[in-house]
Amino acid sequence: MSITEQDLLNKLEGDSKFNFKLVGWLALVAIAVGLVFWQYGAKFDVYETAILVGTGVGVAWIGAVWPAMGRYIVAVALISLAAINIYDGSLANGETKFFLKYLISSQSAVMWMSALFVMSIVAYGVGYVSSFTQKVGSALVWAGAGAGLVGLMVRWHESYLIHPDVGYIPVSNLYEVFILFAVITSILYLFYERRYQNRNLGFFVMLVVGAAIGFLLWYHFSRGASEIRPLVPALQSYWMKIHVPANFVGYGAFALAAMVGVAYLIFDGSKRAIAQKFDMQMLDDLMYRSIALGFAFFTLATILGALWAAEAWGGYWSWDPKETWALIVWLNYAAWLHLRLTKGWRGSVMAWWSIIGLFVTLFAFLGVNMFLSGLHSYGSL
Amino acid sequence: MQKVLRKSFLVLSSMSFAISLLIVISVASAIGTILQQNQTFVAYADKFGGFWTDFFVFMGLTNLYATGWFLVVMAMLLISTSTCLTRQTPGMLKEIRSWRFNVQKASFPRYRQHVTFDAPKDLDGSVALSQRVLKTAGYETKAEQQPDAMLVSAKKGRWNRMGYIGTHLGIVVICIGGLMDSSVHVSMAERFGFVTAETRNLRLSEIEQESWLPNWNPSFRATLNLPEGVTSNAAFLPSGEGYLVQPLPFKIELIDFRTQHYPSGPPKSFDSELRIIDESASPSEFATVISVNHPLTYRGITVYQSSFEDGGSNLKIDALPIYGGEKISFEGEVKTEREWVEGSTIEFDDFRLFNINPLQVDEETIEERNFGPNFTYKIRQKDGSAREYVTYMQPVPMQGIPVILGGMRQTQREEFSYVQIPADRLGSPLGFMTLYNHLADRTLRDQVLVDAANAMRPNDSDEDQARLVASLDSLVEQVLEGGLARVAENIERSVPEAQRETMFQTLSDLAFTVFAQAYANSGVMDELPAGIDESMWLERALFAASGMQLYGATHFFQLTGFDQVQASGLQIVRAPGTGLVYLGCALLTLGVFAMFYSHQRRIWVRFEPQENGVSIMAAGSDVRRAADFETEFQTVTNVIRKQLM
Numbered sequence A: 001m002s003i004t005e006q007d008l009l010n011k012l013e014g015d016s017k018f019n020f021k022l023v024g025w026l027a028l029v030a031i032a033v034g035l036v037f038w039q040y041g042a043k044f045d046v047y048e049t050a051i052l053v054g055t056g057v058g059v060a061w062i063g064a065v066w067p068a069m070g071r072y073i074v075a076v077a078l079i080s081l082a083a084i085n086i087y088d089g090s091l092a093n094g095e096t097k098f099f100l101k102y103l104i105s106s107q108s109a110v111m112w113m114s115a116l117f118v119m120s121i122v123a124y125g126v127g128y129v130s131s132f133t134q135k136v137g138s139a140l141v142w143a144g145a146g147a148g149l150v151g152l153m154v155r156w157h158e159s160y161l162i163h164p165d166v167g168y169i170p171v172s173n174l175y176e177v178f179i180l181f182a183v184i185t186s187i188l189y190l191f192y193e194r195r196y197q198n199r200n201l202g203f204f205v206m207l208v209v210g211a212a213i214g215f216l217l218w219y220h221f222s223r224g225a226s227e228i229r230p231l232v233p234a235l236q237s238y239w240m241k242i243h244v245p246a247n248f249v250g251y252g253a254f255a256l257a258a259m260v261g262v263a264y265l266i267f268d269g270s271k272r273a274i275a276q277k278f279d280m281q282m283l284d285d286l287m288y289r290s291i292a293l294g295f296a297f298f299t300l301a302t303i304l305g306a307l308w309a310a311e312a313w314g315g316y317w318s319w320d321p322k323e324t325w326a327l328i329v330w331l332n333y334a335a336w337l338h339l340r341l342t343k344g345w346r347g348s349v350m351a352w353w354s355i356i357g358l359f360v361t362l363f364a365f366l367g368v369n370m371f372l373s374g375l376h377s378y379g380s381l
Numbered sequence B: 001m002q003k004v005l006r007k008s009f010l011v012l013s014s015m016s017f018a019i020s021l022l023i024v025i026s027v028a029s030a031i032g033t034i035l036q037q038n039q040t041f042v043a044y045a046d047k048f049g050g051f052w053t054d055f056f057v058f059m060g061l062t063n064l065y066a067t068g069w070f071l072v073v074m075a076m077l078l079i080s081t082s083t084c085l086t087r088q089t090p091g092m093l094k095e096i097r098s099w100r101f102n103v104q105k106a107s108f109p110r111y112r113q114h115v116t117f118d119a120p121k122d123l124d125g126s127v128a129l130s131q132r133v134l135k136t137a138g139y140e141t142k143a144e145q146q147p148d149a150m151l152v153s154a155k156k157g158r159w160n161r162m163g164y165i166g167t168h169l170g171i172v173v174i175c176i177g178g179l180m181d182s183s184v185h186v187s188m189a190e191r192f193g194f195v196t197a198e199t200r201n202l203r204l205s206e207i208e209q210e211s212w213l214p215n216w217n218p219s220f221r222a223t224l225n226l227p228e229g230v231t232s233n234a235a236f237l238p239s240g241e242g243y244l245v246q247p248l249p250f251k252i253e254l255i256d257f258r259t260q261h262y263p264s265g266p267p268k269s270f271d272s273e274l275r276i277i278d279e280s281a282s283p284s285e286f287a288t289v290i291s292v293n294h295p296l297t298y299r300g301i302t303v304y305q306s307s308f309e310d311g312g313s314n315l316k317i318d319a320l321p322i323y324g325g326e327k328i329s330f331e332g333e334v335k336t337e338r339e340w341v342e343g344s345t346i347e348f349d350d351f352r353l354f355n356i357n358p359l360q361v362d363e364e365t366i367e368e369r370n371f372g373p374n375f376t377y378k379i380r381q382k383d384g385s386a387r388e389y390v391t392y393m394q395p396v397p398m399q400g401i402p403v404i405l406g407g408m409r410q411t412q413r414e415e416f417s418y419v420q421i422p423a424d425r426l427g428s429p430l431g432f433m434t435l436y437n438h439l440a441d442r443t444l445r446d447q448v449l450v451d452a453a454n455a456m457r458p459n460d461s462d463e464d465q466a467r468l469v470a471s472l473d474s475l476v477e478q479v480l481e482g483g484l485a486r487v488a489e490n491i492e493r494s495v496p497e498a499q500r501e502t503m504f505q506t507l508s509d510l511a512f513t514v515f516a517q518a519y520a521n522s523g524v525m526d527e528l529p530a531g532i533d534e535s536m537w538l539e540r541a542l543f544a545a546s547g548m549q550l551y552g553a554t555h556f557f558q559l560t561g562f563d564q565v566q567a568s569g570l571q572i573v574r575a576p577g578t579g580l581v582y583l584g585c586a587l588l589t590l591g592v593f594a595m596f597y598s599h600q601r602r603i604w605v606r607f608e609p610q611e612n613g614v615s616i617m618a619a620g621s622d623v624r625r626a627a628d629f630e631t632e633f634q635t636v637t638n639v640i641r642k643q644l645m
């Protein structure tokens, strides 16, 4: 977001006005961090303290530049704390306490997320004729993303309730990362929705999230994937805990770009009334931004993966199928970015390419685990 | 000549060439993931046939990532990126530093973003105010006096260009580091005959000098399987179907290998307690523990926990005769072999303390359970054919009856098929063996059959009884050959469909009766575990008896004791390029983020003094022409205008 006239004028005045909202937010985050440290600080080592502070800074920053995100984080934190409180140290409460059983045990929260996301697709669809339902759509996406993140947070706690030795951050198997994917993709979408002040892409982006939900539900009901199982030794690594989320910012952004590409191809040059809602230049710009964001995080994620491999397998690169496909995805988008930036390619070719890019990504994400063998087989179906 | 060089420089640094390389590398690496790498020749031939195998080998596709042409393509990317970098960097650095004061009055309107307005202020005041506004909006500014005007030049986003340099330099640095750590030099040394891989399984001291790599080998990735209590100062590099030996500058001893498990069974951690012995250091030795994700780095060499296996456990075994005779007791060590009956040999392959398997606990729940220790061995006949066996030491409860599991397979490709022998009071298969022997042994069986006939039809004539005995005998024969399934097959062949079911029911009842008689004759009943349902036990016994012939052995080997020796699989790596690779990764990451999130943009404001004020022209440019910049330009110029009014 570039600076507004009012901001600029205010700054010129020398910031005489005290920004209550911002200071309040920063104070809130600082207090929360302080409370956590006061409660658990004695058990932290240096890294954990650094992670806590880093998280605090990150949350403070994102809430300052995107207030809605700040509110989202607070809501998720409060609901998760409530769930932990109701659990009261016993997993059995998940079956007996009303709030857990029907709302905020991780299972129920994930089900709510699924329902809300699917409803948002409908709302955005109807939204092409009524802008009010589009707003409902946004609200549903916020709520769904909230439910999803609560689901992950509570699952984290539940894993510790099973046994303190079993506990782990839930970004370690296919079931968990699909939730992560749905949450991250929808949040990325909400970010761009605000940035472009335009809700017309919601239908398209939530379709791909909906597909992920479909897979998640199948995986849950037919394979019992939601059961919490302890981590094998190779997965017990700090690197992994940041590697996976970074990866999913990448996957989410690539998925979003692909769906923008779909909208581009459908409406480019179309004379239908609905096509008037889409500005091709904006779609093109959004596609670029999304791929750029995805590329940056995917770069980071691949590097973190290499660091992890170095520690777990004794080599940062071993041409394992999963690694190799990450490289392929990366090179593919590098080529995309170069053509756009240095050759000025635009329009439908790039839209097609971003859709193909999603299939390449999908193969790297799922196909490798299903069809090829390798060191990453922990993620197999 | 110079022309050729210049031309090739241009091609190498061109974008189209770079993009072609990216695509070639992608496609080639994809092939490498689809075709499994580094299998044996036979495995490929099995799957694809001779022609394609030859083709794959010729093209280097079976070891793609170390093949000449693939490495050449990678080197091309390295060269292309470096030439691109050398070509672009000087200009970019100059661009970052330059203020570009050479913008002419006439060119202002040609910029995509431009405005013109007048302001009723003096020249110096307007210049100062505008510079303040621009600075507040995040620009660096500088003013220059020109013949007829003041020109303020403002710029921001220098990190964008630095980002470009960081990204591409990062890639170059990573490639160089990666090359330093690769095994290209070892392949070369092998190709030119400086070293030769050893293919036989030898003791370290017996390995020829030509298979040893030098001490000073700058980079390697070797493995070492170290049994507990053993010390080694060499590790092994796999090469084709053989291996090379890499001496180490220190000795490693495995003191202890430990596995921890979660309460539900799966492994939680693998730890190796090591002693490092280094004569050249003081103190000359120290102990340390490594585990998965927690390696040890010492003298530029890193030691990783990568796997584990048996290191020669001692096994105490009772061979229980299945067809009568004396039990034979002996000991064996894993990874060794010993003589066995009739010129055959036993090869002791493996011993495992923990075996986590799914177990049907009741109708609907399947749980992961630890089945306890098992050992694997082969019986190899004189003609070279072999059967592989896996036997569990302790009984496992199957539907309430503790059974001893014995698996057998005839080739590596098959799954094991198991006999489930119901255990006696001592947890041993001996009780069952006695019972089985009462059916398998001719004399004992005759006695069983006569007793059974007597018990069933005490009042029949001798002739009828003899007939009954004969048909029971044939029934037992069928059961021992293939169980009740065999009985059912025979019924299907000789009995009309309508009567089959009753017939089968009758025959299985009869078989059961005979088993009960054998059970009585063998005196096993005193041997049953406490609280066991006798008929369920017998049913199991019948089931197990039907598998014994297929089991194909004269003895059932029962493990009665063991002394476990584990071996830890270590990965031993010298990788001097790692630091460079990490440096390159840092450059790459910072560079990519800088490139995407810093936009290079410039604004020029020209102030021409008028009679009562200044005439102002502003223009802006952004390399990316992002839609954002349009708003920013308007915001900044609007604010300047307002401030000057």
Ligand code: HEM
Residues within 6 Å of the ligand: A292, A295, A334, A337, A338, A341, A342, B012, B013, B014, B015, B018, B077, B080, B081, B082, B084, B085, B088, B164, B167, B168, B171, B592, B595, B596
């Ligand atoms: C694996 C190899 C490479 C990767 C991952 C890579 C990555 C990138 C990225 C991410 C960008 C920025 C795109 C953007 O700002 O949106 C970029 C820009 C660029 N790259 Fe590469 N690059 C690679 C190889 C090359 C090669 C070989 C060349 C030279 C032929 C090259 C020349 C350029 C140029 C000229 C730009 C545009 C800089 C600008 O004007 O902003 N790149 N590269």
